[in-house]
Amino acid sequence: MIENVTGRRLKTTQASLEILSLILEHDGLTLAELDSMVDSSKSSICSHLNTLLESRYLVKHDGVYHVSFRVALLGERARHRYPNDEVVERVVDELARATDQEANFTIFEHGRLLMCYGSSTEEGRDANGTRYRSEYHLHNTAAGKAILAELDRDEVESIIDYWGLPRESEGTITNPDQLFDALDEIATKKYAVVDEEFAPNLIAIGAPVHDGDGRIVGGLSVGGPKYQVDMTRLEREFADELLNAVESLESALT
Amino acid sequence: MIENVTGRRLKTTQASLEILSLILEHDGLTLAELDSMVDSSKSSICSHLNTLLESRYLVKHDGVYHVSFRVALLGERARHRYPNDEVVERVVDELARATDQEANFTIFEHGRLLMCYGSSTEEGRDANGTRYRSEYHLHNTAAGKAILAELDRDEVESIIDYWGLPRESEGTITNPDQLFDALDEIATKKYAVVDEEFAPNLIAIGAPVHDGDGRIVGGLSVGGPKYQVDMTRLEREFADELLNAVESLESALT
DNA sequence: TCAGGTGATTTACATTATGGCAACAGTTAT
DNA sequence: ATAACTGTTGCCATAATGTAAATCACCTGA
Numbered sequence: 252m253i254e255n256v257t258g259r260r261l262k263t264t265q266a267s268l269e270i271l272s273l274i275l276e277h278d279g280l281t282l283a284e285l286d287s288m289v290d291s292s293k294s295s296i297c298s299h300l301n302t303l304l305e306s307r308y309l310v311k312h313d314g315v316y317h318v319s320f321r322v323a324l325l326g327e328r329a330r331h332r333y334p335n336d337e338v339v340e341r342v343v344d345e346l347a348r349a350t351d352q353e354a355n356f357t358i359f360e361h362g363r364l365l366m367c368y369g370s371s372t373e374e375g376r377d378a379n380g381t382r383y384r385s386e387y388h389l390h391n392t393a394a395g396k397a398i399l400a401e402l403d404r405d406e407v408e409s410i411i412d413y414w415g416l417p418r419e420s421e422g423t424i425t426n427p428d429q430l431f432d433a434l435d436e437i438a439t440k441k442y443a444v445v446d447e448e449f450a451p452n453l454i455a456i457g458a459p460v461h462d463g464d465g466r467i468v469g470g471l472s473v474g475g476p477k478y479q480v481d482m483t484r485l486e487r488e489f490a491d492e493l494l495n496a497v498e499s500l501e502s503a504l505t
Numbered sequence: 506m507i508e509n510v511t512g513r514r515l516k517t518t519q520a521s522l523e524i525l526s527l528i529l530e531h532d533g534l535t536l537a538e539l540d541s542m543v544d545s546s547k548s549s550i551c552s553h554l555n556t557l558l559e560s561r562y563l564v565k566h567d568g569v570y571h572v573s574f575r576v577a578l579l580g581e582r583a584r585h586r587y588p589n590d591e592v593v594e595r596v597v598d599e600l601a602r603a604t605d606q607e608a609n610f611t612i613f614e615h616g617r618l619l620m621c622y623g624s625s626t627e628e629g630r631d632a633n634g635t636r637y638r639s640e641y642h643l644h645n646t647a648a649g650k651a652i653l654a655e656l657d658r659d660e661v662e663s664i665i666d667y668w669g670l671p672r673e674s675e676g677t678i679t680n681p682d683q684l685f686d687a688l689d690e691i692a693t694k695k696y697a698v699v700d701e702e703f704a705p706n707l708i709a710i711g712a713p714v715h716d717g718d719g720r721i722v723g724g725l726s727v728g729g730p731k732y733q734v735d736m737t738r739l740e741r742e743f744a745d746e747l748l749n750a751v752e753s754l755e756s757a758l759t
Numbered sequence: 760t761c762a763g764g765t766g767a768t769t770t771a772c773a774t775t776a777t778g779g780c781a782a783c784a785g786t787t788a789t
Numbered sequence: 790a791t792a793a794c795t796g797t798t799g800c801c802a803t804a805a806t807g808t809a810a811a812t813c814a815c816c817t818g819a
Contacts, residue, residue: 256559258769259552261805263517263777268560275582282795292779297796302515304508306522307615311508312720314795318583320612320619324639326580328529329572358574361561365574385578466566512797516776517805536767546807551768568767 252406253362253413266291267299271308271318279317333358334468338503339368343471346370346496350489352475356460356500357394359469362410363387364395367469387449390416390430391423393457394470397443400434401459401467407434422447441497442490444482445474452477456489458497463505471497506660507616507667520545521553525562525572533571587612588722592757593622597725600624600750604743606729610714610754611648613723616664617641618649621723641703644670644684645677647711648724650697654688655713655721661688676701695751696744698736699728706731710743712751717759725751 266289273288274280282300286293300316303309310319339356347354347370355369364387389395389410399407407430416425422445424430437443442458449455455474462468473493474485520543527542528534536554540547554570557563564573593610601608601624609623618641643649643664653661661684670679676699678684691697696712703709709728716722727743727750728734734743 254558254565256555258555259805260559261517261521261552261556263515263805264521264553264556265560266778267515267518267521268562272579275579278586283793293795294780294797295778298513298515298777299518301510301512301796302518305510305514306519308522310614317586320583320587320614320621321640323580323584323587324619325526325529326577326583328639329574329580330577332532332571333574333577360564360574365578367574385582386575513777520806546809547767548769548808549806552805555768 252402253409255409266295267303270296270299271303274309274316275318275322279315281315285316333367334500334504335367339500342496342500342503343368343370345499346471346473346492349492350473350480352473352480352489354471354473354496356471357387357392357469359398359459359467362389362413364389364392364398364470388414388417388419391419391445391448392470392472393443393445393455393474394459394472395443395457396433396437396445397441397457398459398467398470399430400437400443404431407431420447420450420453424448442493444485446482447477454480454482454485456485456493458493460497460500460504462501468504471500506656507663509663520549521557524550524553525557528563528570529572529576533569535568535570539570587621588754588758589621593754596750596753596757597622597624599753600725600727600746603746604727604734606727606734606743608725608727608750610725611641611646611723613652613713613721616643616667618643618646618652618724642668642671642673645673645699645702646724646726647697647699647709647728648713648726649711650687650691650699651695651711652713652721652724653684654691654697658685661685674701674704674707678702696747698739700736701731708734708736708739710739710747712747714751714754714758716755722758725754 270285270289273285277284280288282293282296285296285300289296300309304311304316307319307321310317334356343354343356353369353371356367357364358367366385366387387395389399399410402410411427411430416423416427416430418425424433442456444454444456446454453474454477455472457470457472459467460469460471471493473489474480480489524539524543527539531538534542536547536550539550543550554563558565558570561573561575564571588610597608597610607623607625610621611618612621620639620641641649643653653664656664665681665684670677670681670684672679678687696710698708698710700708707728708731709726711724711726713721714723714725725747727747728739
């Protein structure tokens with residue numbers, strides 16, 4: 252769910268992290284570039300850069316600041332806490348094979364889904380070389396809707412408050428009441444479907460994945476272009492495969 | 506080399522990052538645990554935690570703070586800047602195969618070597634399940650010494666000042682003068698060897714890897730236990746394999 | 760069910776640290 | 790030499806930290 256932070260927040264840390272993010276997103280920035288992107292003084296930016304350099308989160312080459320390789324290692328380490336192993340890959344790949352469509356497993360965090368492993372994900376780029384999205388909304392993805400249907404209404408509301416219901420495709424549900432109606436219907440099943448709500452021509456079916464304590468860890472989903480698989484087949488044939496895969500995954504998560 | 510930061514450093518950011526690191530290293534911490542590890546007030550720690558939560562660097566479950574999966578994704582993204590791809594794996598695996606020993610490629614950063622890819626690295630653990638080290642000193646590793654030999658003397662000195670010359674095995678060079686003598690010898694060759702300087706019974710040969718601009722990116726090394734490969738064979742047979750591998754890698758780094 | 764812990768956050772306010780601004784020192788390209 | 794850009798320094802207004810004490814959220818035994 253959304254972490255409902257009520258206490259004090261530290262602007263210094265926020266500013267440092269924003270600078271770090273900008274450098275990461277732009278694959279390296281100079282002081283001048285940062286100065287034009289960040290609303291704070293040059294000297295202040297320098298202080299942040301000095302701090303991040305000294306902490307080895309950044310590296311500087313020829314006046315350009317880059318995120319360090321050490322950050323990559325820290326991230327790798329952070330990943331150890333999450334289901335990753337061969338299990339996830341095996342289950343997702345098997346689901347993709349069984350349905351002959353793309354499958355993926357996402358982690359549920361802060362009211363969004365973060366891509367953990369996709370059957371065709373290779374170096375985060377698809378066949379066209381465009382970068383895969385790594386963050387998804389819940390309201391317009393199959394696994395996301397299935398997760399929302401399991402949450403308490405106030406939790407859903409806080410997620411809507413935080414992330415909104417942005418339209419990303421023709422069929423995206425952008426109205427809270429409509430969403431709650433949809434969730435009520437889903438609640439009786441163990442899965443949810445999307446019909447061109449995420450991207451045009453794309454349909455998918457998804458379900459939540461729980462850990463040993465029953466907490467929602469993430470979501471598993473599978474789907475493809477409408478000319479390859481229609482809605483009937485999606486629910487008739489894919490639902491079982493999906494739920495089997497969920498079970499395999501959950502039993503592996505102790 | 507070491508980033509020689511002279512300007513102002515921000516304690517707020519440093520404190521936030523220290524808390525983040527502690528949580529990462531301990532795989533989750535409570536406020537009480539952090540309070541006992543960090544020299545700052547509980548209320549202040551809360552402010553840091555609030556900030557890191559809101560920035561989605563942390564996640565909280567049942568009073569325990571964990572590093573978020575999003576951090577893992579950020580790290581993955583940071584890694585894209587570095588040679589990773591199949592090229593590194595191919596070259597390292599080929600070097601390991603040709604010598605029948607363990608090979609690895611490390612990134613040179615902030616005066617240390619960070620593990621990028623090792624031929625037998627699997628999930629960061631070795632056969633015994635113990636976690637692999639991901640950071641290495643330069644003075645007691647083969648690739649590290651080869652890199653030091655290419656640097657200017659003042660750069661080497663600043664690295665020694667920063668990291669020292671900690672003894673990690675019987676043969677570790679812990680005296681600066683001895684190290685400089687060793688580096689002078691290495692300078693005439695394109696590689697360096699370690700003889701039980703890193704770990705008992707372990708010998709290895711390593712060399713620097715440069716990018717298209719001639720900057721040192723990291724190091725490639727290969728070696729194994731002394732009962733499998735002696736020093737003579739290391740320099741006679743492995744040196745060529747190593748230098749070939751370095752060349753392959755460098756030509757792939759444009 | 761209720762009083763009494765226990766630990767997690769938040770508050771209030773004095774003490775320090777940081778942010779913005781502007782001047783200046785160093786480097787590099789023109 | 791000039792211009793352009795990077796990074797540092799000094800000075801106040803603003804923000805963060807330390808301390809102690811007040812809330813809050815749970816849990817537990819009577």
